[in-house]
Each structure stands twice: as structure tokens, then as C-alpha cells.
Amino acid sequence: LKVRVDRFADVAPIFGKDRFTFNNAKQDPAKIKQCLGYQLFAAAGLPAPRCNFARVRVTTESGTQDLGIYANVEDIESPFL
Secondary structure, three states, X not given: OEEEOOXXXXXXXXXXXXXXXXXXXXXXXXXXXXXXXXXXXXXOOOOOOOEEEEEEEEEEOOEEEEEEEEEEEOOOOOOOO
């Protein structure tokens, strides 16, 4: 799930980021393998994107829906490279 905060309205970047990538980790019931793997790569001195967890909620005209916990992974773009 890729989210651009300025896609439909002029919104200031959030924590300096204007887009976020979320992975629902359906293949991982514990939801930690992706972030743990990236942390292991970084500890070994390899380039690895930052990864953390986020609770994703979607608000629409009909209310708010909680989508659950997602892995928030740093985009592979200029700041990372």
C-alpha cells in the first residue's frame, strides 16, 4: 500500500516525507520478519531501508476503518540511495 499525502490536497509533508509504503505482512503472522530482516542486513553493514510499524486507519465519509498493523518501509529513492 503506497500513500502519497499530497495526492489530492496541498498537505505539508509528514516528518519530512510525502509518501509512505505499508506492507500488511499477510504472509507473516507475527508481522516482524520484514523489519527484523532489514535490521539484520543493517547490522551486517549492508544497505537496508528503515522499517517500523504503523497502525493504519482509513477515514471516509461513512466513518473510520481500522486496517490493523502494517510494516512501514522506507522507499528506495534518492534519500535512501
